Amino acid sequence: MDDTILRMKSISKSFPGVRALDDVSFEVRRGEVHAILGENGAGKSTLVKILSGAYRRDSGEIELDGHPVEIHNPSHAQSLGIAMIYQEFNLAPHLSVEANIFIGREPRRGPFAIIDQRAIHRQSQKLIKQLGVELDVTQRINTLNVCQQQITEIAKALSMKSHVVIMDEPTSALSESEILTLFSVIRRLKQEGLGIIYISHNLGEVFEIADRITVLRDGKKIDTQNAREVTPEEEVQKMVGRDIADMYAKREVPVGEVVLRVNGLSSGNMLRQISFELRSGEVVGIAGLLGSGRTELIRAIFGADRKERGTVEVVGYKHKINRIGDAIRGGIGLVPEDRKEQGLFLGMPLGPNISAASIRDVSYHGILDRKKERALAAKYVEELDIKIAGLEQLVLNLSGGNQQKTVLAKWLARSPQILLLDDPTRGIDVGAKQAIYRLIGELAATGVGIIFVSSELPEILGISDRILVMGSGQIKGEFSRAEATQEKIMSLATTSTMIACEQEPGSIAQEDNE
Amino acid sequence: MMKARCMPAIRAFGQRIFKARESMILVVFILFCVLLGVIAPKFLTVRNITNVIRQFSMITIVAVGMTFVIITGGIDLSVGGIVAFVGVSTAWLLVAEHFPILLAIPIGILLGLLIGLVNGLLIVKIGLPPFIATLGMMQVSRGLVLALTKGYPIQPFPQDFLNIGQGAIWFIPIPILIMLAVVIIAHVFLSKTTVGRYIYYVGSNPVAANLSGINVKRILFIVYMLAGLTSGIAAVILVARLSSAQSSMALGWELDAIAAVVIGGASLSGGEGSIFGTLIGAAMMGVIRNALILLHVSVYWQNVVIGLVIIAAVAFDRLRQQRQVR
Numbered sequence: 001m002d003d004t005i006l007r008m009k010s011i012s013k014s015f016p017g018v019r020a021l022d023d024v025s026f027e028v029r030r031g032e033v034h035a036i037l038g039e040n041g042a043g044k045s046t047l048v049k050i051l052s053g054a055y056r057r058d059s060g061e062i063e064l065d066g067h068p069v070e071i072h073n074p075s076h077a078q079s080l081g082i083a084m085i086y087q088e089f090n091l092a093p094h095l096s097v098e099a100n101i102f103i104g105r106e107p108r109r110g111p112f113a114i115i116d117q118r119a120i121h122r123q124s125q126k127l128i129k130q131l132g133v134e135l136d137v138t139q140r141i142n143t144l145n146v147c148q149q150q151i152t153e154i155a156k157a158l159s160m161k162s163h164v165v166i167m168d169e170p171t172s173a174l175s176e177s178e179i180l181t182l183f184s185v186i187r188r189l190k191q192e193g194l195g196i197i198y199i200s201h202n203l204g205e206v207f208e209i210a211d212r213i214t215v216l217r218d219g220k221k222i223d224t225q226n227a228r229e230v231t232p233e234e235e236v237q238k239m240v241g242r243d244i245a246d247m248y249a250k251r252e253v254p255v256g257e258v259v260l261r262v263n264g265l266s267s268g269n270m271l272r273q274i275s276f277e278l279r280s281g282e283v284v285g286i287a288g289l290l291g292s293g294r295t296e297l298i299r300a301i302f303g304a305d306r307k308e309r310g311t312v313e314v315v316g317y318k319h320k321i322n323r324i325g326d327a328i329r330g331g332i333g334l335v336p337e338d339r340k341e342q343g344l345f346l347g348m349p350l351g352p353n354i355s356a357a358s359i360r361d362v363s364y365h366g367i368l369d370r371k372k373e374r375a376l377a378a379k380y381v382e383e384l385d386i387k388i389a390g391l392e393q394l395v396l397n398l399s400g401g402n403q404q405k406t407v408l409a410k411w412l413a414r415s416p417q418i419l420l421l422d423d424p425t426r427g428i429d430v431g432a433k434q435a436i437y438r439l440i441g442e443l444a445a446t447g448v449g450i451i452f453v454s455s456e457l458p459e460i461l462g463i464s465d466r467i468l469v470m471g472s473g474q475i476k477g478e479f480s481r482a483e484a485t486q487e488k489i490m491s492l493a494t495t496s497t498m499i500a501c502e503q504e505p506g507s508i509a510q511e512d513n514e
Numbered sequence: 515m516m517k518a519r520c521m522p523a524i525r526a527f528g529q530r531i532f533k534a535r536e537s538m539i540l541v542v543f544i545l546f547c548v549l550l551g552v553i554a555p556k557f558l559t560v561r562n563i564t565n566v567i568r569q570f571s572m573i574t575i576v577a578v579g580m581t582f583v584i585i586t587g588g589i590d591l592s593v594g595g596i597v598a599f600v601g602v603s604t605a606w607l608l609v610a611e612h613f614p615i616l617l618a619i620p621i622g623i624l625l626g627l628l629i630g631l632v633n634g635l636l637i638v639k640i641g642l643p644p645f646i647a648t649l650g651m652m653q654v655s656r657g658l659v660l661a662l663t664k665g666y667p668i669q670p671f672p673q674d675f676l677n678i679g680q681g682a683i684w685f686i687p688i689p690i691l692i693m694l695a696v697v698i699i700a701h702v703f704l705s706k707t708t709v710g711r712y713i714y715y716v717g718s719n720p721v722a723a724n725l726s727g728i729n730v731k732r733i734l735f736i737v738y739m740l741a742g743l744t745s746g747i748a749a750v751i752l753v754a755r756l757s758s759a760q761s762s763m764a765l766g767w768e769l770d771a772i773a774a775v776v777i778g779g780a781s782l783s784g785g786e787g788s789i790f791g792t793l794i795g796a797a798m799m800g801v802i803r804n805a806l807i808l809l810h811v812s813v814y815w816q817n818v819v820i821g822l823v824i825i826a827a828v829a830f831d832r833l834r835q836q837r838q839v840r
Contacts, residue, residue, distance in 0.1 A: 304725060328727040342725055345718035354713060356726040363708045410726065468611045 003030040003193045004066075006051075006082075011060035013046055020046040022219045025061075028195035030159055033186060035198045035210035035227070037239055039429035042216040044199050048166045051197075051511055052084040083157030084166045089149050093142040098124035100141060102154045127155040130192075131185045145291075147178035154185060158192075165189060165202040166197045169204055172427050175290035175455070176490070183209050191417045201429065202456065203232040206507050240430055248462030251441040256280035258315055259449045260332075260418050262301060265310035270296040272473045274310070278418065278449040283440060285464030286453045287489045293473035295337050298420045301451070302334045303327045314418065322438065328357065330418075335404070336421040346396040350388055351377040353395050353406050358413045360471035380409035385435065401419070401432020408439065419443065422453045437463050455504030457486045469493050525619060538795050539593030539779055539827070554808040559617030562804070564687060569691035570800030572748040572755075574793055577774040578700045579744030582737040582793045584775050586717040587733060587784025588644035590738060592633060593745045593771055595655030596822075598766035600626045600749035602659045605668040606676060608641055616674050629655060630742020634735040648738075652768065659761045659817040664737035689751045695748065701789040717784030773820070774799060777827040798823070 006028040014020040036044045049055045053064070053074040062069055064080055071077050077084070081331050091100050109286045110114040124137040124311045133151055141149060144500045150170060156166050165247050167186075171179045186209055189196055200206050206213060207227055215222040215238040222238045230371040265271055265432040278284055288294040301312050303323045312321040314330035320328045325333070336342035345353050349412045355362050355497050362373040384405045388398065395406055404424055411419060421440070425433045440450055440463055460467060467479045469492040476492045551558040576593050583590045584691040604622030607613040613621070629651060636647035681688045705826040716733045724730050753759045777796030780787025802823060806816050 236642065302725075303684060324724065324727055325729070336722075336725055340719050341719075345715055345785070348718050352714070353710065356722070356728070359708045359711060366708050368706055368708060368711060508798055 004028070006029050007467065008047070008051070008060075008065040009061045009063070011047065011050060011062075012058050013055060014058055015133055019209065019219050021050075021057075022214065023423060024219070024221045025060075026214055026221070026224070029194055030193045031162075031189060032211040033196045033198050033209050035200065035213045036204040036216060037200075037206060037213055038216035038246075039239055039431060042239070043219040044216055046196060046219075047216070048084065048168060049166070051077065051082055051167060052070055053082075077263070078160055078162075078341065081163035082166070083162035083164070084168070085153045085157060086168060087149065087154055091141045091149055091152060094140060096138050096140055097098050097128075097144070097148075097152050097155075098137040099137060100152055101127065101159050103156075105160070105252065111181075119273070119289045123159070123509055126156065127158050128187065130158065131155060132188050133181060133185060144244045145173075145178075146173040147181060147204070150174070150183060152513060154189070156191060158189070162194065164195045164197065166199075168199045169427060170198070171200065171202065173290070175292075176493070177289060179205065189507065201224055201427065203235065203238070204458070206235075207232055236430060239270060248437050248459065251430070251445055253281045253441070253444045255282045256447060258374045260301075261311075261315065263311045263313070265300055265307055267296065267305065267307045267309075267473075268301060270306070270473050271300060274473075274475055276468060276475065277479075280417070280447040280449050280452060281444050283444050283450045283452055283464050285467040286451060286458035286470055287457060287460050287491050288453075288470030292470040292493065294470045295422055297303040297395060297470065298334065298337075298451065298453060301327070302420055304334070305490075313448045321369060328414070329431050331414075331416050332354065332418045332420065333357070333414060333416035335411065335424050336424060337426075341404050343410075344395050344403060347394060350381070350395055350406060351391045354380055354409045354413055359411050361413070362413065377409075380412060383412075384409055384439065399429075399432075401428040404428055404432065404436065404448075408436070412443075412482060413459065417451045418451070420451045420453075423455055425454065425459060426457070433459070457489055458488075461486065480501075519774065528741075539777065539791060539798070543794050543798050543801070546798070550801065550805050551747045554805070557804065557808055560685075562606040562808075564685075564690070566743040566800050566804045567690050567693075567797075568687045569803070570796045572752050573746040573770050573774060573794040573799070575696050575744050575766060576753070576790045577771040577796050578696055578789060579741035579777075580768075580771040581700070581775050581778070581789055582713055582740050583644070583785050584772070584780045584782060585713050585784060585787045586734060586735065586737050587782075588637070588734070589772065589782070590648045590741045591645065591768045592629060592648040592651035592655060592771075593741055594676070594764045594767035595652040595659075596626050596629050596742055596745035596759065597749040597752060597767055598659045598748045599629065601753040601763055602662055602668060602759045602761065604750055605671070606751050608671060609776065613669070615672065619750050622750060623743065626741070626742040626746025626749065627739055628744075628834060632685070633742070634738040637738065638731045638734050644738075645717060653667040654757075656761075661727050662760045663759070665761055667758040667760045671754070671757060676754050676757055678758075679753070680749050689755065693748065695788055696744065699792055700744075704789055709733070709736065716784060717786075719785075771798065772816050776822060793829075799828075810829070 004027050006025045011024045012020050024047060025045065026047065036047065038044045046055060047387060050256055051055045051071065053071045053076055055234060060262070062071065071079060071080065092103060094101070102120050103142070104131055107123070108114065108118045109119070121137065128135050128137060129150070131154060135148055135151060139154065144152070153462070163404065170182060186196060198206065198210060208324045210227045212224055213227050213230065214224040215235060215237060232313040249366065256279055258277045259280045263275050265274040267489060269393070274297060286294050286297065296305065300307045301460050302319070302327055303321050314321060314332065319326050319330070319331035333409050335473045340346060347354065351374055355373045358376065362369050374391055380386070381388060381391070386402050386409065388402065396404060398406065424436055437459070444450055452464060461484055465481050467484045467489065469489055479488060556562055574637060578596065579591060580590055600622045603625050604618050607618040607621060608615065633648055633651055636642045636674050638691055678688055683691060702712065712728050712733050713730055715726070716730050720730050749764070756763065774794050774796035775787060776795070778783065778791030779788065780791065780792070799820060802819060803816060806819060
């Protein structure tokens with residue numbers, strides 16, 4: 001009767017002490033995008049990991065094309081036509097796009113089964129074309145940006161004749177324009193008759209791309225509905241299980257004196273003549289696409305990268321900010337773009353993570369005072385409501401939201417005058433996002449000046465007093481809270497002729513201390 | 515509900531046990547010693563135990579320096595070369611130049627520090643991978659030793675100097691006393707001082723350390739210099755113990771030191787390790803060597819056993835970690 005490709009019936013899965021999935025049923029039709037919404041820990045990842053063969057279910061059934069199947073392991077899932085596009089890509093960075101697409105399944109020819117390079121090239125080009133994008137298949141993965149890498153992953157899934165493609169937070173590292181490209185690719189996949197499972201925290205995206213939406217909460221399915229028949233607000237309520245009166249809850253705070261002056265900051269093509277001021281109690285939002293120079297600006301202010309020209313001054317601090325040490329002593333804190341790679345000591349307990357920037361405050365003449373350190377950590381665990389089993393718990397095992405709170409705590413422990421937040425809510429659940437917005441408001445109320453970079457326009461609009469729009473390394477314009485709208489910001493941010501999925505090779509992580 | 519709330523606490527407790535990998539190794543070590551004492555009663559004599567400890571005391575001192583380096587995620591292959599270079603230089607100062615002992619030893623140890631400094635320069639300033647930089651310096655120092663000695667041993671030494679390696683205070687051999695002093699100072703340094711903590715931060719995540727205002731380069735300089743320093747100290751003891759300085763001394767010590775650190779629970783990817791663990795690791799290797807002798811196992815088989823122990827120790831640890839992740 002139907003065009004249902006995949007049917008999961010009454011799936012349950014428990015981990016020690018946690019019922020991750022409780023009697024969840026879920027299905028995907030040919031040619032549909034079925035989104036799964038839920039907070040962290042709601043069971044989204046567990047559900048798709050059962051599909052991809054990473055976990056075994058405890059009970060329930062899975063049917064593929066009407067036939068019951070057992071999924072033994074990830075490669076078995078692939079051979080059944082279930083492809084998973086992970087948040088972290090599984091690509092070989094030193095090989096070309098085409099080599100990655102056919103890795104392990106290279107077409108052969110001749111009596112010696114030599115790899116048929118020409119066939120690989122031809123078929124890869126065809127696949128990329130099928131996705132409706134431009135991409136040179138001979139390029140090496142490590143020269144590509146995130147979006148292009150993702151397209152390679154999708155092409156790989158397509159080449160395996162997949163029927164179901166699972167995308168777990170596919171847009172978390174993409175710029176707005178790249179997201180548009182991804183969406184056009186997803187629409188192509190729909191036309192080809194594939195079923196797509198789409199997991200995201202971003203409601204805007206989900207409502208743009210999804211045909212049906214399933215909401216999970218605490219391992220249980222709340223419901224499945226057509227995307228057209230529900231509103232984002234309703235879905236958020238289902239996810240959180242409570243009313244969200246006001247997501248952003250902007251607090252009106254009197255703005256004080258200038259605390260930070262950025263003057264003519266320039267660095268190659270990444271930053272051009274950037275000047276602005278930040279006042280105490282003020283939240284300045286920086287909007288801009290990935291690669292617009294927003295992260296570079298934040299890093300330059302913090303003294304993490306060398307700048308070619310221009311100055312950064314903290315009012316009341318005697319030195320210009322040229323190095324990280326200057327910035328920290330001047331009272332600046334930085335919550336970096338990537339908390340795991342740049343913010344946290346994952347293998348270390350919570351306590352030392354919180355005290356990392358304040359070791360001098362918890363020591364006496366070079367000798368650590370562990371009692372003081374624990375007290376410091378405990379204070380911020382309580383203040384920020386970081387959910388942990390104990391201060392000894394490794395940060396590795398915390399949820400994204402609690403990890404981000406840990407990074408924040410590291411800086412709050414220094415009572416900073418100025419906080420630079422680079423996309424602090426990326427990939428964390430709604431509850432934790434709200435907590436961070438509230439915290440930003442509270443900090444501003446105590447007179448901290450805050451620079452807030454984000455990919456999500458609604459949150460920038462929600463919490464900023466003033467919004468700077470960046471593009472091509474310049475400040476393209478400035479809006480006050482009252483005059484800013486999503487449309488105005490987007491049109492300014494995209495005037496720099498950003499063609500989707502182009503240039504700006506994936507972040508070349510050249511840390512100067514490696 | 516109550517149960518669900520308890521779980522994280524239990525898990526954290528489990529983690530704390532796992533975290534104390536050293537205590538696990540200590541248990542294995544003690545069991546092994548007891549077992550050996552039963553099989554070969556000679557093992558548990560004061561005389562034998564003193565001998566064993568004296569034998570691994572120098573490797574332990576070298577391994578202490580190596581521990582700092584490995585916690586930062588680096589490696590130092592030059593420590594054996596440094597021991598030989600410092601040993602021969604000190605000997606030459608004493609024997610050929612007739613320097614007073616109290617001058618020759620500090621100069622020798624300073625030379626070790628200097629090679630550590632060169633390692634640091636190559637790694638921090640030029641950006642060479644530690645493996646390559648220290649591999650190069652290993653060859654350089656070994657080559658210098660050969661050029662200096664032309665292959666001939668340097669001797670004889672004044673008795674006062676030899677006492678460092680052969681003497682005892684009361685009944686405890688001086689090498690053991692020096693080892694204990696080095697271990698205690700290093701332990702306090704690593705676990706109680708801010709610089710010690712920075713070493714862990716740098717090893718756990720150098721990027722985050724840098725963005726937290728920690729001077730990563732300075733820390734790297736410090737650890738390679740400390741490795742040079744401890745190698746220098748071990749060199750003086752070794753020469754005094756052997757009564758002669760030879761170009762071939764301390765051959766392969768870098769690998770023994772690395773093995774001790776790794777058996778002691780450190781991770782080669784950095785961020786983990788402890789002086790106590792290293793001490794147990796070195797002791798483990800020393801006792802196994804002794805066991806093989808007491809049990810009349812051929813010398814040729816010793817390395818096979820030591821190799822298997824290293825593999826088993828790390829494999830065991832890896833398996834445990836995997837179980838934790840799942």
